[in-house]
Ligand code: GDD
């Protein structure tokens with residue numbers, strides 16, 4: 001096993017409103033672009049060659065990751081002219097693969113943080129002789145995912161992407177976004193047009209009698225589809241709950257990057273990350289949050305489960321809880337932003353302008 005495809009394109013890859021120009025895979029999680037964690041985990045599992053299948057803002061990946069040698073990888077980049085969907089993106093990079101038809105190729109959704117035992121998934125694939133093997137996880141509300149009922153041996157019975165009716169919710173097992181495909185299955189995906197692996201390829205393979213094998217693994221798993229999930233994932237990386245060899249520094253309550261300035265009596269807890277050139281002033285409390293490069297948290301501010309964009313400023317005594325502050329936004333002192341508040345990049349909020357009341 002040496003090859004993998006990483007899917008990092010599609011329509012929803014911008015993390016809005018944090019920054020208009022950074023695709024999600026490049027937003028820092030625990031101090032490094034999120035994609036670094038996936039690349040490093042794949043490398044640690046023995047993968048040597050990874051093809052990045054991109055369709056949007058592709059030009060930001062290559063300048064940062066280059067040929068991948070700093071991660072011990074051989075990285076290649078393929079950019080779609082128009083998004084080809086998950087299956088189309090996989091087929092579109094087939095010519096870059098070196099594997100023989102019966103050899104397994106790993107495929108990863110690019111927006112997942114997981115502790116998946118990649119080698120165990122490949123092992124399952126080999127021992128069951130499946131055409132495709134899928135990492136499955138269990139979630140309380142499966143509606144936003146691909147449902148994957150299996151029989152007692154783990155063989156996949158159906159693939160139901162984003163069920164619409166209660167009757168379609170037949171299991172709490174969902175597609176966790178990591179697969180092993182036999183190379184020959186990739187080559188059989190139609191080329192040159194959009195294909196959804198979830199809506200077309202998997203149902204088609206099942207209808208044709210192919211062997212799809214599910215491996216339920218209840219390790220750490222998080223879909224980073226929302227900024228809130230991103231903040232959670234970054235904190236879990238720092239805390240060591242989400243395992244990654246790419247976390248720069250020892251796991252613990254906080255990660256303070258080189259060149260950040262933290263006042264001795266400021267409190268950083270819950271996996272908080274303070275980026276390069278950022279400053280946390282005296283008496284500030286930052287819990288479970290990501291403070292990106294160059295941001296300033298002024299004295300006495302309280303920041304919880306929030307994302308503070310690069311170069312943003314959070315005024316003295318201001319409270320953030322579950323908020324996302326865009327790059328360079330300036331929040332004056334004595335504001336209160338809670339429960340999903342989103343501040344656009346470069347916005348300015350004067351002193352004492354917003355408070356939160358549930359009117360209870
Ligand atoms: N290159 C490329 N081109 N990549 C794409 C395209 C495309 O046209 N469309 C989507 N992708 C990438 C996304 O960047 C993401 O990494 C992955 O494929 C999955 O696409 P999403 O748009 O994030 O899908 P989703 O989150 O709604 O659902 C998928 O993930 C769930 C797990 O989080 C499905 O695979 C579900 O079945 C699954 O449960």
Ligand code: MG
Nearest residue numbers: 109111223225
């Ligand atoms: Mg997704």
